Amino acid sequence: MFKKILIANRGEIACRVAKTARRLGVRTVAVYSDADADAAHVRACDEAVHIGGNAAKDSYLQWQRILDAAQATGAQAVHPGYGFLSENEDFARACAAAGLVFIGPPPEAIAAMGSKAAAKALMEQAGVPLVPGYHGQDNDPALLAREADRIGYPVLIKASAGGGGRGMRRVDQAEDFAAALASCQREAKASFGNDHVLVERYVTRPRHIEIQLFADTQGNCVYLFERDCSVQRRHQKVLEEAPAPGMSAARRAEMGQAAVAAAQAVGYVGAGTVEFIAEELDDGDLRFYFMEMNTRLQVEHPVTEAITGHDLVEWQLRVADGQPLPARQDDLRLHGHAIEARICAENPDAGFLPATGRLAVLRWPAHVAFQRNAAQDAGPSAAVRVDAGVREGDAISPFYDSMIAKLIVWGEDRAQALARLDAALQATHIVGPATNVAFLRRVVNSTAFSTADLDTALIERERAQVLNQPGLALPLAAAGVAAQALAAETAAEGADPWSRRNGWRLHGGARRRFDLLVGKTAHGATLERLHDGALRLGVAGEFWSFSAQPLGGSRYDVLLGGQRHTLTVYRQGERATVFADGGSLELLDIDPIAHAGDHAGEGGRLTAPMPGKVIALHAKPGDAVKAGQALAVMEAMKMEHTLAAPRDGVVAELLYAVGDQVAEGAELLKLAED
Structure with a gap:
């Protein structure tokens, strides 16, 4: 058995390979990017070597750096995991040329099966049933459109060298084919370095x-x-x-x-x-x-x-x-x-x-x-x-x-x-x-x-x-917030009633208000302590009897309106997340004094819904656009995301160019009123 292997991957598969190798007495070497300097797979391995920048193309796809790391650490074999270089025949050949065992199939097998089109041709010769489609090498867009018409819609465009759903689009009508093809090819090129596609009949209910x-x-x-x-x-x-x-x-x-x-x-x-x-x-x-x-x-x-x-x-x-x-x-x-x-x-x-x-x-x-x-x-x-x-x-x-x-x-x-x-x-x-x-x-x-x-x-x-189903019911989530607040007050209490912060009064009761924000909707909740010490919780004008006991950690035994629940509440500043058997809900417990003077941001802006790279812009300054019209395409986590105009208007200014990396929430362009 090998004495040492290098794992040319990251994440859970790298951790998994390291665990199995350790059980077999094999030492492991991790490789990591700037973003993964303290990642779990780095800690799971016996050694680790830095190989480049954050993006995969600058690190995990730089196979010469990986080979250099293997040679420098004395590894005898390379485990490619899945994704990245795991189905790259050139990398497999390079491993062999460097005297390293590639823990995977021979390069010839990767080449034969790595291309969907070539694999289908091979299976056709072997008599294995194939979905009707076009699997040829000519990828002229006009030819592919004619083949789609011949096959009959709906069709499926698929990256020939791809996997994981990337570079794949279902097309239901001829007029959408060209745009879907271009998107598939861009995504395939970015993910696999190869924009060749095939077209097949879309099997209904497959x-x-x-x-x-x-x-x-x-x-x-x-x-x-x-x-x-x-x-x-x-x-x-x-x-x-x-x-x-x-x-x-x-x-x-x-x-x-x-x-x-x-x-x-x-x-x-x-x-x-x-x-x-x-x-x-x-x-x-x-x-x-x-x-x-x-x-x-x-x-x-x-x-x-x-x-x-x-x-x-x-x-x-x-x-x-x-x-x-x-x-x-x-x-x-x-x-x-x-x-x-x-x-x-x-x-x-x-x-x-x-x-x-x-x-x-x-x-x-x-x-x-x-x-x-x-x-x-x-x-x-x-x-x-x-x-x-x-x-x-x-x-x-x-x-x-x-x-x-x-x-x-x-x-x-x-x-x-x-x-x-x-x-x-x-x-x-x-x-x-x-x-x-x-x-x-x-x-x-x-x-x-x-x-x-x-x-x-x-x-x-x-x-x-x-999809689009409600999470935990608001009264139960509010009960979790109130239970945690009560526990915090109890922990801070002194021996006499005058130093307590639980709302005790010599005469009458006490009331505490919680200003809760779920998404963009504000809700008020009220915790009332009656003169006899009993508690009740009110949300949206409805009240329930209430009691809560800490169970240790973040868990609470809550009695709300006669029904018992075990709630788990995690708090980071004003943000609280409440978990129960029926689901969870994230909400903000707002301190109104701390937010005095805050105002809502401008609406109707085209903003980035996640960090990523701008890969296409479909409008220029002066263009009149309609709500819902595709204006930009972003790439994040290896997938494309089309962004539409939030309202009618005229493009006043483009704030980013194709190729720019943008942060979540960044405004991509300015719209003036039409």
């Missing part, structure tokens, strides 16, 4: 099912069953589960054997995933089409580990060391059901805009780190797993992916796994940037997901149930 496979240098290849990754937003996965609901044993074997055949056709070695689009037939069976092959470990690999009991990162290291696969096909068995939720810094109710900021609070449910044979150990300690590449106090920056962590649960069956996932999400407390935790709970509890009525448009189909 399921996204992928096969995990593994091959060694002795010619052995196995499939470790399937994962259903149908729940997606913006063509990126949200929830993944294994095994796929409704998958018959015969269809599982057929798809697994097709994946193995695809891998053997290109001399594959290591971990890989063959992805299929599947349509459910009238008899409930599935018809599948080859979509692409990812020549790397996938983000969702933990659900496969949970149902098989095998550590796939350990398999990677052993195979790269020249050892045979740890198991044969006949040795592999399915155990129970596993689901993974990707917890991201984003705002689902604002088009899943990525969010940035410091993780002021990061609290996970009771869980264990990955352990071997977790599926066979069905006790509570193995039911929940968290893979995170951040710690409390870390910052989510605009330079990389928005994923904070992966929450993985295992159950004896899907129903138990669903219940455990809901409970684990309920116990996940994150304060700082906006996150998708509440959204994930709503998806998990939606009728479609809970009954396994799956397809890639599930979120859009269920948007009324999963």
Whole structure:
């Protein structure tokens, strides 16, 4: 086994590789950018080497610096993780030329499968079903438009060298094709350095099912069953589960054997995933089409580990060391059901805009780190797993992916796994940037997901149930603020009643007002202490009996109107976030004296909704624009975001140019009245 490996990646996958390597007695070297100088993966490794600036193109994509770091530290192998250089054939060749083992497939296999178009041509020769489409090399826009007309709308434009939903657009009508193509190609070029695309028929109600496979240098290849990754937003996965609901044993074997055949056709070695689009037939069976092959470990690999009991990162290291696969096909068995939720810094109710900021609070449910044979150990300690590449106090920056962590649960069956996932999400407390935790709970509890009525448009189909839903009820959130205020007053009390700050009066009662702000809406809450010492809480003119007892830490036992609740309250200055079984709510507890003289900012301005780079401007000074008209395009966390005019007007001045980096809230241009 290797003595030392370098991990050419960041975040949770780098932490995960470091943990598995340590268990095998292998030392690890981290690489890091300016933004990641104190990141969790740097601390997880035995050594660390700085490789450049904040942006990936200035650090994690600078493969010569990575090779230099490996040589300087005496590493024998390089683990690329996923993303960045993991599917870069030139990097794999450069590793070999430098005498380093690339922990992944041979460069020839990456080349054969790394291009979606080339892979589809190969699969067509092998007789694997393909979605009708255009997979040629000529990317002339006029030709692609004609091919889209021939295929028939809706079509899907996909970056040939891409993955993760980047460089992908659904187009429903011919007049939108040119703009969608240009956007896809820009995003593909920025993410993968290659703007080649293919065009396919958009399969209605498709399921996204992928096969995990593994091959060694002795010619052995196995499939470790399937994962259903149908729940997606913006063509990126949200929830993944294994095994796929409704998958018959015969269809599982057929798809697994097709994946193995695809891998053997290109001399594959290591971990890989063959992805299929599947349509459910009238008899409930599935018809599948080859979509692409990812020549790397996938983000969702933990659900496969949970149902098989095998550590796939350990398999990677052993195979790269020249050892045979740890198991044969006949040795592999399915155990129970596993689901993974990707917890991201984003705002689902604002088009899943990525969010940035410091993780002021990061609290996970009771869980264990990955352990071997977790599926066979069905006790509570193995039911929940968290893979995170951040710690409390870390910052989510605009330079990389928005994923904070992966929450993985295992159950004896899907129903138990669903219940455990809901409970684990309920116990996940994150304060700082906006996150998708509440959204994930709503998806998990939606009728479609809970009954396994799956397809890639599930979120859009269920948007009324999963998006723009209220959080914790305001009276309960106000009760949390009041409970914390009472606890603070009690802690400051003296021995006699005259030094207490709890509102005690010799005659009559006392009243304390809370000025609460939820979003942009102000609310008043009143805590009244009656002469007999009893308390009641009033919100919007309605009053409830109230009492609260601290439970330690940030938790309070609250009785509101005769109903008991356990509330957790985190406070940063005026900002309070209250968590309960039913959800959470963030609000401001305003000190009116401190804010005397404050006034609302100007409305109707075009501002940056997140930190990022301006990559296109669609208006110039003097242009008359209408509300909702696209004026600018920003790029943040590897995704494009189109910004529309907030009102009618005339562009008076452009405040930034294409290529400029802007901060969240920065005004991009000035609008004069029309």
